[in-house]
Amino acid sequence: MASTYVDLILDRTHRDLLDLAVRNVLATERALETFAQIADGLPLCSVARDSRVSYEYCHEVARHTSLCPGATEAALGFLSDFDLGRTLTFDKALLRAYQWARPGPGPNFECRLIELVARAVHGLASLLYRRRHYIHDDVWAAKDPTYTVRAVTKPDPGSGRFRSPFYHPYYELEDQYPGGITDVVGYWTENRILGGIVLLDRSDSWDDERNPEPNVFFHSNYDNVTVRVWRALDEQQKALVDFLLSRSPAEACPLPLLASDKNRDRIDVEYATHSKVYRDFWERKLPPAYGRFQTPHCVMDRLDYPSP
Template sequence: MGEYFDDSISHDAQIKKLSIEELDNQHPELFVRALDRVMSTDLAKLTCAEIVDGLPLIDTVNENGGGGLSGFHPLYDMHENLCEGVMEQTEEIRKNFDPKVLQFDSRSASPGLRAFRMRLIEMIAVAVHQVAVVLFQPDTSLHKDDGITTWAPPKDDTIFWEFSHEWYKDYKQYPDGVADLVGYWAESRILGGVVLFDRGTPTRKLDPDAVFSHADREETTYRIYRLLDGQKQKMLDFLLLDSPTQNPCPILASLENVFRVDPEEDIEDTGVYRDIWERKPLPIWCSDYRLRDVWDKFDFPLRHDWEEARGRCSDRRNRPEPE
């Protein structure tokens, strides 16, 4: 899992992993139906097909802000469409996928319907992530030998992962390595962002019903935003009602999502994360969006939030680097 969080992950590492059949709840059939609804959406089908194909479409890369690719990357010339037969191949995989292979931590145990509803969004996020991991791991990319996936930009030895979320790239400490990097990317594409929760801190009361999202798209905020009650309810209605409502995903932030969290801050300090190993603290020497001179109302809907964020930035920069 990597060495960075070896000491701090001990409390999460003790949590037992269970299959859907082993969870202490009476509603596995509702979860399976909900997952099928999500994975049957057009966006989920395309996202999974891109993984099976081995590369995202260039339109997807551009929608995610370019993914760090220069204008000379061969993706711009060679991957405007999926390879022939990939969508059909992916659909066959989806139809034959066995949800029993998915693993959830024991916190997902829910003896009653209300508790199950509160955990369902997390279970779906974990499941979408794991489906992407399973699709990526066989290494069946149709582009393995055409020079695209091994391409590196001129005069730059940085490795660019085409399937990646800007803030979730610490694959060396992920349980499934690069496959988890792909999982975060897929989760963000399908649901609107990496789905996070309030895990609490020693100085702040836990909000067990809070759901957060961390998007990686153009024309949206780079900050973590808490979903509104109405946004959560629309998602639960889509997942659980016998006659599903319109798919609300991807759920992206608006100016009404005023409760934001700075991704630059250590997740152990904010308490907002899903797994403690998902992001290393941002190094002090890295650029910090909070230092921009102009108030960006979409990133900081409230001016006092921007001013407070700039203060947190100054405090972070004055801290000594961890040894």
């Protein structure tokens, strides 16, 4: 495969740091389990149930309590082939922004690094899903030929197309995603490994000294975690970056990064795009009028309140 923009734009220092960060994430047990589910073809029942917003496949995957034989090996083989300069293609503007950021403490470098790591996780999941391993079907062919990935996957009511069982309920707009259904799987993978979809505040052109960029935001889909978009605390972002750049990452892995009642900076999902908190403007539907809709679970409690 031809060299990507990574090797054309990044200097050795920035490239090595990004490569280290992505590899640290991929080396986690959570990443292996997540990619193994994609190779398997169905999410684990326990994963499907660990959702703040109702997950419609919980009943259908009730029998899928463990990974099918061969799924972990397929994921290991796929991840072992990862090469930052050849496997993924990043947007040139994002790579330049990361290259311009001076390595070290500071929101500019930290946010650019975290964004690229999220896109790498997303992109790798998309690539693996395109291979359609469906190991589950091979294993279950003799046990129960009716319990296939296709049989479990429900068709979309509007289009009639079969949807992926790997999805974040707020990121299912495959018709407007560049990678189509594979991007839906990419978002699901980010949520499972990182703790949510990584979003950023695009409302200003930030300056580290006079107008520092806010910490990254996450949009999680976990039980007992706010359904709203939430901003990482300073200590959470530092712990994440320290892990990404660690030479012994297993000692201090904070993933998945999840919100608690201390994460008070929260935005209703429908308002986030209006507030210019997103990674790509097309990732969620823009409501027709600000304030017309409300996010479910609007109880003003310590778990799930918006910003004051």
